[in-house]
Amino acid sequence: MQIDVRTVSIEPVRKTFDHLARRFGNKPASRYQEGSYDIQAAENLHYRPTWDPDQELYDPNLSRIRMKDWYDLKDPRQFYYSTYTLARARQQENVEANFAFVEARGLQDMLPEDIVEKSLKLLVPLRHAAWGANQNNTLACGYGYGVVFTQPCMYHAMDNLGISQYLSRIGLLLGGVEALEQAKDAWLNDSAWQALRRLVEDTMAIRDPFEVFVAQNVVLDGLLYPVVYERLVDTYLASQGGQAVAMLTQFMTNWFTESKKWTNGVLKVTAAESDENAKVLAEWINHWSDRAVSAILPIVNSVLDERVDEMVSEELEAFRARIAKTGIQL
Amino acid sequence: MDTPVNKKKLSLKEKYSYLTRDLAWEPSYQKKEDLFPYATYEGIKVHDWSKWEDPFRLTMDAYWKYQAEKERKFYAIIDAFAQNNGHLKLTDARYLSALKIFLQAISPGEYAAHKGFARTGREFPGVGPQVACQMQAIDEIRHAQTQIHAMSNYNKFYNGFHGFADQRDRIWYTSVPRSFFDDAMASGPFEFMIAIGFSFEYVLTNLLFVPFMSGAAYNGDMSTVTFGFSAQSDEARHMTLGLECIKFMLEQDPDNVPIVQKWIDKWFWRGFRVLGLVSTMMDYMLPKRVMSWREAWDIYGEENGNALFNDLARYGIRPPKGWGDAAEAVDHMSHQFMLALYQWNFGTAFHSWIPSDNDMDWLSKKYPNTFDKYYRPRWEHIKKLEANGTPFKNYGLAKNCQTCQLPCVFTEPGDPTTLCHRETEYKGEHYHFCSDHCRDIFQEEPEKYVQAWLPMPQLFQEPINGDLEAWMKWVSLVDGEDNGDYQGSHDQTSFEKWREMATSN
Numbered sequence: 001m002q003i004d005v006r007t008v009s010i011e012p013v014r015k016t017f018d019h020l021a022r023r024f025g026n027k028p029a030s031r032y033q034e035g036s037y038d039i040q041a042a043e044n045l046h047y048r049p050t051w052d053p054d055q056e057l058y059d060p061n062l063s064r065i066r067m068k069d070w071y072d073l074k075d076p077r078q079f080y081y082s083t084y085t086l087a088r089a090r091q092q093e094n095v096e097a098n099f100a101f102v103e104a105r106g107l108q109d110m111l112p113e114d115i116v117e118k119s120l121k122l123l124v125p126l127r128h129a130a131w132g133a134n135q136n137n138t139l140a141c142g143y144g145y146g147v148v149f150t151q152p153c154m155y156h157a158m159d160n161l162g163i164s165q166y167l168s169r170i171g172l173l174l175g176g177v178e179a180l181e182q183a184k185d186a187w188l189n190d191s192a193w194q195a196l197r198r199l200v201e202d203t204m205a206i207r208d209p210f211e212v213f214v215a216q217n218v219v220l221d222g223l224l225y226p227v228v229y230e231r232l233v234d235t236y237l238a239s240q241g242g243q244a245v246a247m248l249t250q251f252m253t254n255w256f257t258e259s260k261k262w263t264n265g266v267l268k269v270t271a272a273e274s275d276e277n278a279k280v281l282a283e284w285i286n287h288w289s290d291r292a293v294s295a296i297l298p299i300v301n302s303v304l305d306e307r308v309d310e311m312v313s314e315e316l317e318a319f320r321a322r323i324a325k326t327g328i329q330l
Numbered sequence: 331m332d333t334p335v336n337k338k339k340l341s342l343k344e345k346y347s348y349l350t351r352d353l354a355w356e357p358s359y360q361k362k363e364d365l366f367p368y369a370t371y372e373g374i375k376v377h378d379w380s381k382w383e384d385p386f387r388l389t390m391d392a393y394w395k396y397q398a399e400k401e402r403k404f405y406a407i408i409d410a411f412a413q414n415n416g417h418l419k420l421t422d423a424r425y426l427s428a429l430k431i432f433l434q435a436i437s438p439g440e441y442a443a444h445k446g447f448a449r450t451g452r453e454f455p456g457v458g459p460q461v462a463c464q465m466q467a468i469d470e471i472r473h474a475q476t477q478i479h480a481m482s483n484y485n486k487f488y489n490g491f492h493g494f495a496d497q498r499d500r501i502w503y504t505s506v507p508r509s510f511f512d513d514a515m516a517s518g519p520f521e522f523m524i525a526i527g528f529s530f531e532y533v534l535t536n537l538l539f540v541p542f543m544s545g546a547a548y549n550g551d552m553s554t555v556t557f558g559f560s561a562q563s564d565e566a567r568h569m570t571l572g573l574e575c576i577k578f579m580l581e582q583d584p585d586n587v588p589i590v591q592k593w594i595d596k597w598f599w600r601g602f603r604v605l606g607l608v609s610t611m612m613d614y615m616l617p618k619r620v621m622s623w624r625e626a627w628d629i630y631g632e633e634n635g636n637a638l639f640n641d642l643a644r645y646g647i648r649p650p651k652g653w654g655d656a657a658e659a660v661d662h663m664s665h666q667f668m669l670a671l672y673q674w675n676f677g678t679a680f681h682s683w684i685p686s687d688n689d690m691d692w693l694s695k696k697y698p699n700t701f702d703k704y705y706r707p708r709w710e711h712i713k714k715l716e717a718n719g720t721p722f723k724n725y726g727l728a729k730n731c732q733t734c735q736l737p738c739v740f741t742e743p744g745d746p747t748t749l750c751h752r753e754t755e756y757k758g759e760h761y762h763f764c765s766d767h768c769r770d771i772f773q774e775e776p777e778k779y780v781q782a783w784l785p786m787p788q789l790f791q792e793p794i795n796g797d798l799e800a801w802m803k804w805v806s807l808v809d810g811e812d813n814g815d816y817q818g819s820h821d822q823t824s825f826e827k828w829r830e831m832a833t834s835n
Binding site: 008010012013014015016017018019029031034035038039040041042043044045046047048049050051052057058080081082085086088089091092093095096127128130131134135138139141142143147150151154155157158159161162164165166168169172177180184187188197198201202204205 | 340345348349352353354355357358359360364365367368371389390391393394395397398399401402404405415418438441442444445448449451452457460461464465467468471472474475476478479482485486487488489491492493494495496498499500505508509512513515516517518519775778779781782783785788806820824828831832
């Protein structure tokens with residue numbers, strides 16, 4: 001039996017804020033809409049930046065991408081602070097449980113020696129790459145235009161920081177502080193890592209916020225995550241007795257699957273806006289994916305002896321197919 | 331396994347350092363100055379970024395966990411508030427004017443701070459401050475969103491909230507805080523930290539948040555109290571960041587001291603002018619008052635400020651130049667500004683009103699040296715005009731201060747019966763100011779401040795061309811609903827009607 005609790009019923013005088021009624025019609029707005037649309041100052045800006053007087057404080061022309069309305073670039077996950085934080089809090093509980101599971105049973109000490117060595121070699125230097133990703137997403141948030149595009153960049157930057165911290169913890173768990181020190185040395189000096197480090201530093205020099213988004217989130221992560229986490233950790237290392245390592249990187253695997261929804265959505269809308277946009281996106285993706293492939297190959301080579309080229313080209317094909325689906329001709 | 335693994339126990343500080351500081355590296359494929367192009371042009375010298383002391387140590391997993399707990403509570407409470415018509419528990423709907431000002435003028439500043447901290451979180455060439463700024467960036471968008479979400483329910487029942495996004499960029503009084511945040515964002519990363527991280531968060535935030543949230547609690551606004559409480563632990567982090575940042579600059583090089591001092595002078599005064607809005611809210615807009623603006627200033631301004639500047643004296647920093655004038659102005663500013671808001675209330679998206687006899691008695695008690703002498707007679711006069719059916723409206727336009735953007739309604743230091751007005755000439759143009767300090771700020775950086783968008787002259791430009799009705803449309807102000815006197819407003823009649831329904835048969 002349902003009981004209706006009676007409350008005083010009074011008629012609202014309006015359903016939503018003016019700017020949301022103009023966009024979505026006169027109906028109650030979602031919290032994502034309230035927290036995202038048009039909350040960035042749009043006109044009558046007071047001063048030009050002293051750090052670059054050619055720019056406006058909020059300047060859509062910092063990018064070669066042109067949008068009639070930057071608020072078309074909606075996040076399909078509809079993340080605003082609350083939904084984002086709750087989602088990550090749940091995921092970090094799983095990570096904690098996985099770390100606790102491994103540590104409680106001493107699984108890290110039962111791993112075959114070469115698996116430990118390969119895991120350290122492959123994963124721990126990537127904490128620096130994740131820091132580079134953090135820098136790039138922070139820049140995309142800081143200088144990008146329109147809240148629906150920039151707010152997920154900030155969340156992404158914090159995710160990148162979280163990932164770099166999880167990778168550091170894997171290093172500490174499997175090899176202590178020395179593992180972090182060796183990995184940093186490899187990142188700085190080992191020839192296998194130099195193409196990637198050069199690529200990361202080059203992306204950090206980009207000031208077009210949309211190109212940074214494409215180079216980092218679409219291209220580099222779009223190739224690196226499937227290769228490292230799906231192919232090398234979840235498939236190769238796990239099959240060699242490294243299942244415990246796969247437990248510790250579960251966050252990254254799930255995170256990449258989730259964030260693809262966002263990056264695909266942004267690409268699709270941006271490309272559909274104009275042929276010019278689609279061309280610029282294709283140019284960026286071609287340029288940066290050539291670089292990314294040559295940066296990823298030596299890393300894979302350092303842990304895997306055979307079928308390296310084949311595996312990386314398969315992933316490149318999968319990546320190109322993914323991009324084609326967003327309406328971009330490479 | 332034979333590999334000797336170094337399982338040395340790390341201290342929390344060491345561990346945090348590995349999880350943050352150690353992530354970055356010295357670039358060699360790109361020049362450092364190309365990756366961090368804005369780090370030096372302000373003249374601040376930093377010799378060793380590793381000397382930065384982390385003001386708090388929070389890894390992302392802990393951040394997500396703590397913040398999610400706060401988010402769950404916050405939304406549970408505001409959902410319950412909406413469902414149970416929590417707005418009918420307010421002392422009186424007059425209180426909502428304070429909230430309307432907050433949503434139109436302060437919440438957009440939270441967003442601007444989000445954006446600004448994302449920029450400093452990228453531009454500082456040191457991981458310690460970068461991570462701290464990034465966390466503040468994500469916190470600030472949280473605050474903008476929780477505020478909008480908390481006030482969304484009021485918007486459904488009361489006027490004045492619906493056009494906040496348009497009013498942020500167009501209506502005259504929001505230009506005061508927006509110019510403050512625009513100014514900070516137009517500055518380099520170090521000055522931004524002094525403006526927002528130090529002056530706003532450390533020196534002034536207590537004056538904004540504590541009285542505001544207490545005012546909400548006193549007046550039955552559980553929704554606002556909830557976002558206030560929920561933001562408090564974030565604010566504590568932001569304050570320690572602001573303080574660490576200033577100490578870091580001062581410790582890195584003695585040449586930084588005069589630059590920092592100049593910024594402290596400027597941003598204290600800029601912040602103090604923004605607080606003019608808060609002073610009227612505290613003294614005039616709360617049906618049940620917490621404390622006077624003067625009392626709040628004594629506790630949160632004077633006491634905290636003195637302790638802080640005593641602490642900074644060892645670096646050669648003195649209290650801000652405008653400190654003395656500010657302390658004197660505290661006895662006048664809320665009255666002068668409320669009188670201004672009342673006479674221009676055709677142009678505000680909130681209501682104002684003539685204080686009742688009761689209100690005026692409270693004000694005389696709280697301002698024994700100024701209220702009865704200077705301000706009660708003016709209110710009495712306005713009251714008489716109102717009773718005679720000729721309410722006092724000023725359809726003339728105020729002169730805006732070129733720097734702080736407030737109308738020039740404040741009086742001379744030491745002489746509360748003479749309007750204070752300063753001017754200066756720059757490249758053949760005249761510029762007007764409300765005070766010496768605002769003029770000094772202009773003169774330090776005239777090329778910046780000549781660009782200021784002034785809301786009053788806008789009235790005579792495209793697309794308004796002096797047409798008041800067109801202006802109201804342009805600022806999304808519904809004449810007769812959002813503006814004017816509270817007495818007889820829709821807000822008043824609806825609130826009384828609904829409350830009657832809720833409390834009797």
